[in-house]
Amino acid sequence: MANGFGELRTQNVFFTIGALIRVPISMIFVRLLHSWIGVIVANIAAMSLYCIIQPFWLNKFLNKKELGDESYVQK
Numbered sequence: 581m582a583n584g585f586g587e588l589r590t591q592n593v594f595f596t597i598g599a600l601i602r603v604p605i606s607m608i609f610v611r612l613l614h615s616w617i618g619v620i621v622a623n624i625a626a627m628s629l630y631c632i633i634q635p636f637w638l639n640k641f642l643n644k645k646e647l648g649d650e651s652y653v654q655k
Contacts, residue, residue, distance in 0.1 A: 581638055590637045591630065598626035 582591055602622055609618030 582634065585641070587641060590634060594630040594633055598629055602626040 582588060605625055606619045606622035609621045610616065612618065613621070
């Protein structure tokens with residue numbers, strides 16, 4: 581939905597944070613689990629930041645739109 585609205589800032593920020601923490605977390609989980617499954621767990625952890633924040637942001641954005649606030653339109 582954020583892509584359709586052209587609102588990609590939140591997505592860019594949290595995907596960048598996820599990309600930066602993915603490698604160190606992968607190394608930690610691989611050492612703890614002694615398996616490549618640590619990489620999968622690290623990917624899930626890195627993506628969970630975005631998956632938790634994005635619904636809250638979209639709800640706020642849609643409430644503004646529903647109330648008639650025109651500040652979401654970029655000029």
